[in-house]
Amino acid sequence: MNIAMNTLKLNSLAWNCAKALPCLFLLLGTVPAFAEGSRVVATGGGTTIEGSAGGGIVPWAVINGYGSSDEWSATAMATGVYVDDFTLNVIGASLSFDNRFELSLARQTFDLDTMGGELGQDIFGIKYKLAGELLYTAMPQITLGAQYKRVDDFAIPQAVGARSDWGLDVYIAASKVFFDAVAGRNVLLNGTVRATKANQTGLLGFGTQANNDYQFVLEASAAVLLTDNLALGIEYRQKPNELAFAREDDWQDVFLAWFINKHLSVVTAYANLGSIAGFADQQGWYVSVEGTL
Amino acid sequence: MSRLLLKLLPVAAWLFFTGCAVQKAESSAPQVNSKNSTSSQHTLYQALGGEVGLSAIVDGLLARIATDQRIVHHFQETDIALFRERAIEHFCLVADGGCVYHGENMALSHQGLNITQADFDALVGHLIESMKEQQIPLSTRNALLKRLAPMYSDITYH
Numbered sequence: 001m002n003i004a005m006n007t008l009k010l011n012s013l014a015w016n017c018a019k020a021l022p023c024l025f026l027l028l029g030t031v032p033a034f035a036e037g038s039r040v041v042a043t044g045g046g047t048t049i050e051g052s053a054g055g056g057i058v059p060w061a062v063i064n065g066y067g068s069s070d071e072w073s074a075t076a077m078a079t080g081v082y083v084d085d086f087t088l089n090v091i092g093a094s095l096s097f098d099n100r101f102e103l104s105l106a107r108q109t110f111d112l113d114t115m116g117g118e119l120g121q122d123i124f125g126i127k128y129k130l131a132g133e134l135l136y137t138a139m140p141q142i143t144l145g146a147q148y149k150r151v152d153d154f155a156i157p158q159a160v161g162a163r164s165d166w167g168l169d170v171y172i173a174a175s176k177v178f179f180d181a182v183a184g185r186n187v188l189l190n191g192t193v194r195a196t197k198a199n200q201t202g203l204l205g206f207g208t209q210a211n212n213d214y215q216f217v218l219e220a221s222a223a224v225l226l227t228d229n230l231a232l233g234i235e236y237r238q239k240p241n242e243l244a245f246a247r248e249d250d251w252q253d254v255f256l257a258w259f260i261n262k263h264l265s266v267v268t269a270y271a272n273l274g275s276i277a278g279f280a281d282q283q284g285w286y287v288s289v290e291g292t293l
Numbered sequence: 294m295s296r297l298l299l300k301l302l303p304v305a306a307w308l309f310f311t312g313c314a315v316q317k318a319e320s321s322a323p324q325v326n327s328k329n330s331t332s333s334q335h336t337l338y339q340a341l342g343g344e345v346g347l348s349a350i351v352d353g354l355l356a357r358i359a360t361d362q363r364i365v366h367h368f369q370e371t372d373i374a375l376f377r378e379r380a381i382e383h384f385c386l387v388a389d390g391g392c393v394y395h396g397e398n399m400a401l402s403h404q405g406l407n408i409t410q411a412d413f414d415a416l417v418g419h420l421i422e423s424m425k426e427q428q429i430p431l432s433t434r435n436a437l438l439k440r441l442a443p444m445y446s447d448i449t450y451h
Contacts, residue, residue, distance in 0.1 A: 136445030179439030184432020
């Protein structure tokens, strides 16, 4: 039963890849401006479950892809998160320019494996680099970002006490790579501050009947580049806990990212998402495949 | 799992910050001794293979620049033989090899060239590939990049 379930879950990731990657290659055919980006491999990071460049759950200050000054880059990704009682599937794409602007789209489907049913949301993200260069300046690279989110069907979020079916997260992120920092390896540190009204990142709507204020949450990542192409890291994401019907916990994960080349990367992680909608201790695997132009 | 992570966070933070602190101490110490330590095995210069190693790295870098349409135009009026000598001297100096660098400083020597971030990124990529071709270990490559990376502001957009 379990094996069948896991196979089913992995099949859905494969299916999402099959949907997401052709979009990328369609871009390859239609936009002649895409040459391989000039930035150093791995400096684009991965793509979060919300579509922005970063780790798995924390947006970083990096701009998606490998485009440097005056260069375009595009990415497409498919991600699956398989915890005890839920499955999150995400497909997403991004377009970036000048190593400064990033636009992203992500479509999340959240299967309520045990309860039955599903939730979903669409996320439109923008990101703008304010200052600093990840590799080259003493000042960290600092970016300002926003994520506009809207849930598919407000029935369940409303029933559990959410006020709105859409919300806007605004965040500022600072990232820096320290060369030769630990055992001759380069280290990336990232800190993000986010203003949000989202319950469970928005899957359970935004705000509550009792409280419609923005909450400020802290998110952090640290990674060591074991080789030029392999990064081992940890992430922590603080989350609001506003809905009365069930507790919401902070999220964390340990990840291994393999940047095979500037066109393909695979990120695997073990994530602890805590309590979700009354189901305690939700843990499981995260897999993300990303293509970059 | 969550307890493990909570324990890992401060350990990781400690590693990073002490790691950085140790590096600072190390990088300032050899500069004082650079003239005496050229025969020592401990300098970055030695780790890069000394004069022979650096020459091969610079030759590999030049070969990659020559075939890169993005940046080769910056070198159209460059005396390549002279550039090669200056680059080897400069890397030697940066790596505590005790060489005398006869060129102008980075800001002056790139004045008016309008080197972009993409140009700089491309050159960094070629340098990494050239060092890999010479079998320079990751930690040695990172140590050199650490010293070259801050030159970005002097080199670009002038």
